[in-house]
Amino acid sequence: MTTKHNHFTWMVGGEAGYGITTMGQMFSRACTQSGLYAFGYVEYPSLIRGGHNTAMVRVGSNPVHSHSDKVDMLLALNKETVDLHVHEMSVGGVIIYDGENVILSEKREDVLYASIPLGKITKELGAQALMRNTVALGASFGMMKYDFKYLEKVLADTFGRKGQEVVDYNVKVARTGYDYAIANFGDKVKIGENIQPIEGAATKIVLSGNEAIAIGAIKAGVKFMAAYPMTPITTVMLMIAKYGVKYGIVMKHSEDEIAAVNMAIGAAHMGVRSMTATSGGGFALMTEALGMAGITETPLVVIEGMRPGPSTGLPTWTDQADLRFVMHASQGEFPRVLFAPGDVDECYNMTIKAFDLAEKYQMLCMIITDKYLGESVMTTVPFDHKNYKPDRGQLISRAEAEKMEDGKYKRFEFTESGVSKRAVPGTPNCVYAVSTDEHNETGDLDEGADNRNKMVEKRDRKLQTLKKESLKEIDMLQLHGAIDADLTIVSWGSTKGPILEALDLAEEQGKKVNFLQIKCVLPFPTEEVKKVLTGAKKLLMLETNFESQMSGVIAQNTGILIQDKLLRYDGRPIHPAQILEKICQTI
Amino acid sequence: MSNNLKLLTDLDTGSKCNWCPGCGDFGILVALKQALFELKINPEETMIVSGIGCGSQTPHLVKVYGFHSLHGRALPVATAMKMANHKMNVIIIGGDGDGYGIGIAHLIHSSRRNYNVTYIVQNNQVYGLTKGQTSPTSDHGYVSKSTPEGVIEVPIRPLSIALSAGATFIARGYAGDIMYLKKLIMDGIQHKGFSLIDILQPCVTFNKINTYQWYQQRIHKLDTENHDPTDRMAAFKLTEEWGEKIPVGIYYKEDRWLYEDELLMLKDKALVDHSIENIDIDPIINSYL
Numbered sequence: 001m002t003t004k005h006n007h008f009t010w011m012v013g014g015e016a017g018y019g020i021t022t023m024g025q026m027f028s029r030a031c032t033q034s035g036l037y038a039f040g041y042v043e044y045p046s047l048i049r050g051g052h053n054t055a056m057v058r059v060g061s062n063p064v065h066s067h068s069d070k071v072d073m074l075l076a077l078n079k080e081t082v083d084l085h086v087h088e089m090s091v092g093g094v095i096i097y098d099g100e101n102v103i104l105s106e107k108r109e110d111v112l113y114a115s116i117p118l119g120k121i122t123k124e125l126g127a128q129a130l131m132r133n134t135v136a137l138g139a140s141f142g143m144m145k146y147d148f149k150y151l152e153k154v155l156a157d158t159f160g161r162k163g164q165e166v167v168d169y170n171v172k173v174a175r176t177g178y179d180y181a182i183a184n185f186g187d188k189v190k191i192g193e194n195i196q197p198i199e200g201a202a203t204k205i206v207l208s209g210n211e212a213i214a215i216g217a218i219k220a221g222v223k224f225m226a227a228y229p230m231t232p233i234t235t236v237m238l239m240i241a242k243y244g245v246k247y248g249i250v251m252k253h254s255e256d257e258i259a260a261v262n263m264a265i266g267a268a269h270m271g272v273r274s275m276t277a278t279s280g281g282g283f284a285l286m287t288e289a290l291g292m293a294g295i296t297e298t299p300l301v302v303i304e305g306m307r308p309g310p311s312t313g314l315p316t317w318t319d320q321a322d323l324r325f326v327m328h329a330s331q332g333e334f335p336r337v338l339f340a341p342g343d344v345d346e347c348y349n350m351t352i353k354a355f356d357l358a359e360k361y362q363m364l365c366m367i368i369t370d371k372y373l374g375e376s377v378m379t380t381v382p383f384d385h386k387n388y389k390p391d392r393g394q395l396i397s398r399a400e401a402e403k404m405e406d407g408k409y410k411r412f413e414f415t416e417s418g419v420s421k422r423a424v425p426g427t428p429n430c431v432y433a434v435s436t437d438e439h440n441e442t443g444d445l446d447e448g449a450d451n452r453n454k455m456v457e458k459r460d461r462k463l464q465t466l467k468k469e470s471l472k473e474i475d476m477l478q479l480h481g482a483i484d485a486d487l488t489i490v491s492w493g494s495t496k497g498p499i500l501e502a503l504d505l506a507e508e509q510g511k512k513v514n515f516l517q518i519k520c521v522l523p524f525p526t527e528e529v530k531k532v533l534t535g536a537k538k539l540l541m542l543e544t545n546f547e548s549q550m551s552g553v554i555a556q557n558t559g560i561l562i563q564d565k566l567l568r569y570d571g572r573p574i575h576p577a578q579i580l581e582k583i584c585q586t587i
Numbered sequence: 588m589s590n591n592l593k594l595l596t597d598l599d600t601g602s603k604c605n606w607c608p609g610c611g612d613f614g615i616l617v618a619l620k621q622a623l624f625e626l627k628i629n630p631e632e633t634m635i636v637s638g639i640g641c642g643s644q645t646p647h648l649v650k651v652y653g654f655h656s657l658h659g660r661a662l663p664v665a666t667a668m669k670m671a672n673h674k675m676n677v678i679i680i681g682g683d684g685d686g687y688g689i690g691i692a693h694l695i696h697s698s699r700r701n702y703n704v705t706y707i708v709q710n711n712q713v714y715g716l717t718k719g720q721t722s723p724t725s726d727h728g729y730v731s732k733s734t735p736e737g738v739i740e741v742p743i744r745p746l747s748i749a750l751s752a753g754a755t756f757i758a759r760g761y762a763g764d765i766m767y768l769k770k771l772i773m774d775g776i777q778h779k780g781f782s783l784i785d786i787l788q789p790c791v792t793f794n795k796i797n798t799y800q801w802y803q804q805r806i807h808k809l810d811t812e813n814h815d816p817t818d819r820m821a822a823f824k825l826t827e828e829w830g831e832k833i834p835v836g837i838y839y840k841e842d843r844w845l846y847e848d849e850l851l852m853l854k855d856k857a858l859v860d861h862s863i864e865n866i867d868i869d870p871i872i873n874s875y876l
């Protein structure tokens with residue numbers, strides 16, 4: 001794919017269970033550490049072994065926001081990979097394969113088939129069969145004539161725990177592949193030549209949306225998480241668990257998602273920052289308890305990582321079809337916050353913000369992501385966090401409580417803001433009981449009509465106060481690109497990256513397009529969105545679901561129904577070329 | 588820590604109770620309050636969590652911290668509270684439908700984790716709050732509004748389930764014998780580990796079979812018999828005793844490591860006592876460099 005940014009797309013494919021994902025991570029790390037930007041995207045079936053896996057890494061000297069529909073260098077660890085992906089190869093691209101094991105009957109004229117005896121080299125080095133991956137990684141960098149030292153560092157980081165001997169051995173194996181590629185194909189391969197390390201570039205890191213959420217949670221002071229494994233959010237719980245002892249966080253792998261969310265609420269009520277994470281199926285099990293957080297006014301952070309349903313659906317693929325479900329989950333009416341991050345920085349920042357808002361307004365705060373955002377890795381600058389100060393809202397301190405008169409405290413006191421002072425259990429002079437039944441200011445059961453009205457209104461008032469006090473426009477929406485555009489794309493969540501790429505592609509073709517990103521779904525920024533929509537010349541709604549759920553939400557709030565739509569619902573993320581095509585049809 | 592309890596009535600909340608006259612819940616409530624009073628617990632450091640059911644109003648009737656949660660979900664709420672602040676006394680209370688029906692999975696998993704909490708089940712063998720349907724502990728043949736031809740399945744053996752799942756204190760009490768029940772609850776609270784106290788409790792409105800008289804004719808106290816509560820196999824045998832004779836008392840008692848003691852994060856202090864200011868994430872960021 002030729003763009004002004006000089007990007008290059010590498011992809012490895014092979015059988016599931018053979019370290020494909022790890023290879024992708026190592027490739028993106030080596031590139032990021034040498035000053036480039038990377039975006040890594042993995043596709044895998046819902047299987048542990050067998051089945052076809054790919055890891056794509058797109059790199060470049062300028063920010064890379066998404067995957068691509070074209071591959072410049074394909075590392076095919078089996079024949080199936082060539083068969084499935086040969087049509088994605090760009091003109092002049094390279095397919096690296098092991099010609100001694102993979103027999104190809106048909107070949108494309110405009111692609112270089114570089115056979116490297118991966119198996120034989122591995123055997124000659126006396127290495128285990130899986131070391132073939134390391135030979136192949138070395139060969140990839142050799143083809144690109146990329147300085148070997150960056151791969152060497154990643155190998156050292158990856159295998160350092162196992163000792164210097166293991167590191168040296170891996171380096172030797174990778175070097176053999178690297179040298180073979182240069183010796184045999186060095187002068188034949190032109191693609192990727194312009195992709196070279198940027199010496200002295202600012203320090204960058206490459207990580208996934210899930211990792212960014214976990215780091216954000218740790219920074220915000222999460223002390224308790226309960227969760228049940230489910231693609232695509234499992235890595236959030238694993239990362240919290242990994243750092244549990246170091247940061248004093250209990251990560252409880254519970255018996256099911258019902259227990260997970262109820263535990264998270266119990267811990268939060270006790271006064272620690274608490275969270276859970278799940279995908280659609282688990283979220284379905286959590287719905288009843290979300291209302292418990294609502295009526296007991298317990299601060300709770302919930303991450304929902306979407307994958308295509310209904311039911312088990314496409315467990316390892318991506319879409320945005322849980323939006324309405326998450327917005328409305330649980331019986332009754334209660335206020336909640338719903339953020340929709342679009343990249344790793346937003347995952348990190350919105351997670352921190354969610355913890356603050358949850359405590360300050362004693363409310364359920366949710367973050368909706370998907371497999372594409374949660375499991376793709378992207379390059380960013382190390383998170384800036386030095387000035388962060390947690391906002392715990394109206395939490396009564398022990399010292400303050402000791403001066404209070406016993407029996408006077410009202411947990412749900414009616415206030416102008418809707419927010420009542422919060423004493424956590426264990427606080428002196430404040431003993432109270434809360435209930436999932438409707439209750440009065442003290443927390444005692446109360447089914448009175450007048451009290452009920454006041455309580456419903458009190459809870460709702462918190463959201464109005466939150467919007468006024470704590471949400472800036474940039475927290476809720478963002479207009480990317482030129483103000484004066486012929487077309488405005490409206491979208492949310494993980495489509496951000498592909499849309500940003502498409503804006504660049506459109507610009508190259510002389511088309512003026514901008515992009516309204518909705519970052520906060522609840523409370524919905526009605527006036528702000530309306531302003532952009534009414535000022536736009538043409539509108540295009542873009543989402544990865546069938547019903548165009550967000551356009552319904554927009555219409556419901558603003559009265560504006562966006563007619564023109566680009567929807568994808570096959571479980572695959574939308575890519576920039578697809579968006580460009582639609583732009584060209586529209587303007 | 589100072590103890591604010593001077594009189595038993597210090598545990599009264601003044602909240603209106605909505606139980607039927609003669610309900611077994613009253614006996615359990617009185618026994619619980621007396622146990623808390625005699626143990627000199629600090630109300631500010633005690634939390635009662637309930638589910639949903641007639642007896643789940645209890646947190647509003649005892650002046651300690653309370654959380655009246657969802658039907659069947661008191662255990663996950665409460666056990667996480669224990670993990671968040673393990674210095675608190677955590678007591679869970681709920682009915683048989685709540686704990687042995689919709690919430691049975693949590694009983695099994697909480698038992699095997701052995702948190703230091705006390706779980707009191709108000710077992711009246713019927714659904715009272717929804718006006719008289721069969722419960723998981725209703726006997727075979729029990730006729731109710733939801734089983735007009737009688738219950739076809741066999742009843743749950745909750746003590747046997749908890750025992751095999753790994754609970755370390757298992758007892759059965761009777762709501763009609765408050766003094767004996769008070770002692771059982773005290774033993775349960777003092778036990779270090781997950782204690783289950785199943786309390787046989789007449790529902791005077793909807794259960795016309797398992798009445799005070801029915802229980803009184805059947806129960807016998809284990810203390811007066813030659814039962815060794817550390818004998819696991821003997822305890823299993825007792826859990827099978829149901830019908831003409833029903834044992835009350837401590838079935839089983841075991842010393843085993845506590846879940847919260849094994850959590851390295853709780854070694855120095857409770858989770859709630861950790862500062863969340865200035866958390867340094869550089870070590871994590873550095874792992875990406």
